[in-house]
Amino acid sequence: xxxxxxxxxxxxxxxxxxxxxxxxxxxxxxxxxxxxxxxxxxxxxxxxxxxxxxxxxxxxxxxxxxxxxxxxxxxxxxxxxxxxxxxxxxxxxxxxxxxxxxxxxxxxxxxxxxxxxxxxxxxxxxxxxxxxxxxxxxxxxxxxxxxxxxxxxxxxxxxxxxxxxxxxxxxxxxxxxxxxxxxxxxxxxxxxxxxxxxxxxxxxxxxxxxxxxxxxxxxxxxxxxxxxxxxxxxxxxxxxxxxxxxxxxxxxxxxxxxxxxxxxxxxxxxxxxxxxxxxxxxxxxxxxxxxxxxxxxxxxxxxxxxxxxxxxxxxxxxxxxxxxxxxxxxxxxxxxxxxxxxxxxxxxxxxxxxxxxxxxxxxxxxxxxxxxxxxxxxxxxxxxxxxxxxxxxxxxxxxxxxxxxxxxxxxxxxxxxxxxxxxxxxxxxxxxxxxxxxxxxxxxxxxxxxxxxxxxxxxxxxxxxxxxxxxxxxxxxxxxxxxxxxxxxxxxxxxxxxxxxxxxxxxxxxxxxxxxxxxxxxxxxxxxxxxxxxxxxxxxxxxxxxxxxxxxxxxxxxxxxxxxxxxxxxxxxxxxxxxxxxxxxxxxxxxxxxxxxxxxxxxxxxxxxxxxxxxxxxxxxxxxxxxxxxxxxxxxxxxxxxxxxxxxxxxxxxxxxxxxxxxxxxxxxxxxxxxxxxxxxxxxxxxxxxxxxxxxxxxxxxxxxxxxxxxxxxxxxxxxxxxxxxxxxxxxxxxxxxxxxxxxxxxxxxxxxxxxxxxxxxxxxxxxxxxxxxxxxxxxxxxxxxxxxxxxxxxxxxxxxxxxxxxxxxxxxxxxxxxxxxxxxxxxxxxxxxxxxxxxxxxxxxxxxxxxxxxxxxxxxxxxxxxxxxxxxxxxxxxxxxxxxxxxxx
DNA sequence: ATACAAACGTA
DNA sequence: CGTACGTTTGTATG
Numbered sequence: 001x002x003x004x005x006x007x008x009x010x011x012x013x014x015x016x017x018x019x020x021x022x023x024x025x026x027x028x029x030x031x032x033x034x035x036x037x038x039x040x041x042x043x044x045x046x047x048x049x050x051x052x053x054x055x056x057x058x059x060x061x062x063x064x065x066x067x068x069x070x071x072x073x074x075x076x077x078x079x080x081x082x083x084x085x086x087x088x089x090x091x092x093x094x095x096x097x098x099x100x101x102x103x104x105x106x107x108x109x110x111x112x113x114x115x116x117x118x119x120x121x122x123x124x125x126x127x128x129x130x131x132x133x134x135x136x137x138x139x140x141x142x143x144x145x146x147x148x149x150x151x152x153x154x155x156x157x158x159x160x161x162x163x164x165x166x167x168x169x170x171x172x173x174x175x176x177x178x179x180x181x182x183x184x185x186x187x188x189x190x191x192x193x194x195x196x197x198x199x200x201x202x203x204x205x206x207x208x209x210x211x212x213x214x215x216x217x218x219x220x221x222x223x224x225x226x227x228x229x230x231x232x233x234x235x236x237x238x239x240x241x242x243x244x245x246x247x248x249x250x251x252x253x254x255x256x257x258x259x260x261x262x263x264x265x266x267x268x269x270x271x272x273x274x275x276x277x278x279x280x281x282x283x284x285x286x287x288x289x290x291x292x293x294x295x296x297x298x299x300x301x302x303x304x305x306x307x308x309x310x311x312x313x314x315x316x317x318x319x320x321x322x323x324x325x326x327x328x329x330x331x332x333x334x335x336x337x338x339x340x341x342x343x344x345x346x347x348x349x350x351x352x353x354x355x356x357x358x359x360x361x362x363x364x365x366x367x368x369x370x371x372x373x374x375x376x377x378x379x380x381x382x383x384x385x386x387x388x389x390x391x392x393x394x395x396x397x398x399x400x401x402x403x404x405x406x407x408x409x410x411x412x413x414x415x416x417x418x419x420x421x422x423x424x425x426x427x428x429x430x431x432x433x434x435x436x437x438x439x440x441x442x443x444x445x446x447x448x449x450x451x452x453x454x455x456x457x458x459x460x461x462x463x464x465x466x467x468x469x470x471x472x473x474x475x476x477x478x479x480x481x482x483x484x485x486x487x488x489x490x491x492x493x494x495x496x497x498x499x500x501x502x503x504x505x506x507x508x509x510x511x512x513x514x515x516x517x518x519x520x521x522x523x524x525x526x527x528x529x530x531x532x533x534x535x536x537x538x539x540x541x542x543x544x545x546x547x548x549x550x551x552x553x554x555x556x557x558x559x560x561x562x563x564x565x566x567x568x569x570x571x572x573x574x575x576x577x578x579x580x581x582x583x584x585x586x587x588x589x590x591x592x593x594x595x596x597x598x599x600x601x602x603x604x605x606x607x608x609x610x611x612x613x614x615x616x617x618x619x620x621x622x623x624x625x626x627x628x629x630x631x632x633x634x635x636x637x638x639x640x641x642x643x644x645x646x647x648x649x650x651x652x653x654x655x656x657x658x659x660x661x662x663x664x665x666x667x668x669x670x671x672x673x674x675x676x677x678x679x680x681x682x683x684x685x686x687x688x689x690x691x692x693x694x695x696x697x698x699x700x701x702x703x704x705x706x707x708x709x710x711x712x713x714x715x716x717x718x719x720x721x722x723x724x725x726x727x728x729x730x731x732x733x734x735x736x737x738x739x740x741x742x743x744x745x746x747x748x749x750x751x752x753x754x755x756x757x758x759x760x761x762x763x764x765x766x767x768x769x770x771x772x773x774x775x776x777x778x779x780x781x782x783x784x785x786x787x788x789x790x791x792x793x794x795x796x797x798x799x800x801x802x803x804x805x806x807x808x809x810x811x812x813x814x815x816x817x818x819x820x821x822x823x824x825x826x827x828x829x830x831x832x833x834x835x836x837x838x839x840x841x842x843x844x845x846x847x848x849x850x851x852x853x854x855x856x857x858x859x860x861x862x863x864x865x866x867x868x869x870x871x872x873x874x875x876x877x878x879x880x881x882x883x884x885x886x887x888x889x890x
Numbered sequence: 891a892t893a894c895a896a897a898c899g900t901a
Numbered sequence: 902c903g904t905a906c907g908t909t910t911g912t913a914t915g
Contacts, residue, residue: 543911544896563896570897597898600909624905628901635907638900646899727903736902798902806904842901
């Protein structure tokens with residue numbers, strides 16, 4: 001057991017002076033700096049100390065027994081500012097919401113309360129941590145009692161144990177009050193002995209043991225200091241009476257009452273909303289949503305197991321209740337276009353849990369299960385539904401009625417996490433472990449033999465956990481405005497993506513093989529040329545380390561930009577070196593890089609061709625913090641297009657049998673259009689409405705010429721800048737990219753912003769808003785939390801600012817194409833067309849055109865993509881058709 | 891065997 | 902000192 005005691009008054013008072021009031025006020029003008037500082041410190045201490053019990057002590061008034069004995073006590077302090085005292089009730093509200101007890105006793109100070117509680121806790125053998133800005137509390141420090149003393153405002157604390165006190169004040173903690181009595185305490189208006197500081201006082205205490213010893217030998221002390229001591233002895237003894245903390249107060253609560261309780265979530269929201277503590281609230285929830293040491297217990301499994309050879313399986317009017325929400329877990333696997341499902345575990349809100357082995361079902365059971373799985377009105381909750389949906393589909397079992405996916409829900413709540421493991425989420429949000437509840441006795445337990453049940457029990461536990469988790473995440477989602485996004489966007493997308501994955505895209509395998517051979521030959525030639533150029537062949541051209549040896553030592557070339565381990569050999573740097581030295585090795589090396597990369601890309605594609613001669617990528621819906629999809633195994637979102645040789649790879653992605661052609665439809669300049677819409681900049685909006693070439697239009701404004709007089713050089717500069725803006729590009733970065741001086745780049749940006757002031761204002765406002773709320777939001781309300789916006793670390797802070805600039809733009813584009821996919825898919829179905837979506841590449845959809853549908857499909861795609869969302873600028877869609885992905889480009 | 895850095899492909 | 906990804910290779914660690 002560990003007790004944490006805080007001095008509410010002294011800590012809040014510290015914060016009041018440490019934090020600038022103008023940064024910590026609500027929109028109604030209420031100052032909150034003291035509350036903020038205290039709460040922030042409280043969160044940190046709770047996190048770092050992980051106490052089991054917590055209490056906060058307050059001063060009630062200045063009329064204390066000390067002031068009664070010594071009227072000058074704490075006199076000379078300026079009156080407490082009303083801006084501070086007005087925050088004390090707010091502080092009480094925060095503590096109440098957090099269910100942390102606070103107490104103040106008339107006539108005594110907060111420290112007396114702390115001393116009393118400490119005394120009792122230590123008597124009971126507990127560990128105590130005290131957090132206060134009042135030095136009198138040093139006397140309480142012992143091997144069981146640690147004191148956290150804030151320094152530098154409230155940003156840091158000193159951890160004072162007996163050794164630390166002794167080191168700092170040269171006396172052990174139990175002598176600290178004697179020392180303070182001798183030296184005096186100016187903040188309490190207690191004068192000490194003139195000319196006696198901590199060193200002299202410590203020396204005396206060392207010599208005579210304690211203050212009583214000094215008093216007993218007061219006549220032996222020599223010198224001026226001794227004289228002063230004798231002259232001020234009464235004052236010293238009075239100081240000692242006053243700084244002795246009272247440790248036997250009669251308190252209205254005991255140690256047990258301070259046990260930590262889970263806080264009142266709704267009240268926390270209400271109070272923190274009122275104080276406009278958005279970032280702090282998120283920090284609170286992020287830190288403490290579930291305490292690690294609260295994790296205990298598992299999931300109860302009840303009801304009957306349904307074996308294929310056993311009981312009749314019923315969902316519906318029977319025991320399970322067809323409309324009751326069920327957690328569902330499908331065991332099995334799926335990747336690259338094939339897989340299998342082994343079993344379905346389910347856990348209903350009615351308490352029934354079950355497990356069905358798909359391999360041993362009777363036809364009757366199969367019928368019941370299939371009809372329930374496919375029933376859109378039978379609500380089901382899964383974790384990462386897509387793969388399980390795919391596994392079921394291999395057995396011809398459609399799955400419908402998914403009302404939540406806990407991985408997607410968790411992603412929408414906090415989109416920047418590396419993974420959304422069910423196990424982690426259960427610990428984090430439910431405070432339990434992903435295991436079966438060890439129930440007392442066998443009541444209610446499933447009648448498994450203990451050795452054959454593990455995978456079955458595990459699946460049922462997961463099903464039960466998913467169901468419970470979905471409720472908690474549903475609340476979190478509601479709090480963060482993500483409910484609609486889940487239901488109307490991400491969930492409907494699951495099925496669309498699943499079908500795209502299953503469909504895959506056809507490739508010309510012979511062409512692919514030929515391409516590999518061609519790239520391999522070119523790569524070998526480049527290698528030979530490179531070796532010849534340096535007169536050796538013992539270098540691995542793929543090793544940056546060995547290349548550095550050749551470039552900078554053997555050939556003595558100028559050093560390039562540093563990396564963590566040496567000097568970069570990236571393509572940019574090699575091109576620079578080639579411009580300087582014209583060494584043939586560099587040309588051959590670059591050629592080798594290019595061709596070997598292409599060869600490897602092709603090789604990877606060959607490996608991933610499935611038996612149906614198609615490539616089936618996997619889309620991940622919960623990776624990109626901005627809301628984009630990602631593609632893996634293989635990644636079909638980074639197939640080369642920029643170079644002629646690279647484009648040859650696109651030419652092997654072809655229309656499949658039974659279809660007429662491939663269609664590629666993409667949004668042109670969608671991010672700039674979103675920028676125009678979100679910023680409301682009239683110039684940029686006009687640019688898109690006139691239909692003129694964007695960069696020509698912008699270039700004309702920036703350079704002050706007629707659009708027809710915009711040169712290619714002007715256009716490319718403006719293009720780089722426009723796109724850079726959405727990434728938080730600096731003048732320095734722009735200058736590097738365009739190979740111009742920083743001054744020129746800055747001038748370009750200034751000119752841009754003076755012509756498109758709305759863009760400048762928008763970008764500025766995005767960061768300000770995100771700093772205040774703690775998150776950015778896309779057009780559909782998809783949030784990205786960026787706590788580093790208030791980091792003390794400049795690099796982290798500026799990095800977060802760039803993310804804040806980019807997230808709403810990239811994220812809104814992601815929202816839009818997801819809406820478009822829904823629209824296109826729905827229209828294809830409602831019009832009974834056979835054409836289908838194959839790929840999504842962020843702003844592009846690749847479709848397979850069924851015979852005779854080309855024209856209708858183009859109209860449908862233009863309509864649905866163009867109308868995905870209403871904006872102040874048109875959404876321009878460009879469409880191309882051809883036998884291959886390359887030919888469909890436009 | 892696993893983890894990381896460097897490099898490079900896409901939007 | 903430009904955002905968001907995934908993959909491969911080499912290298913350093915265990």
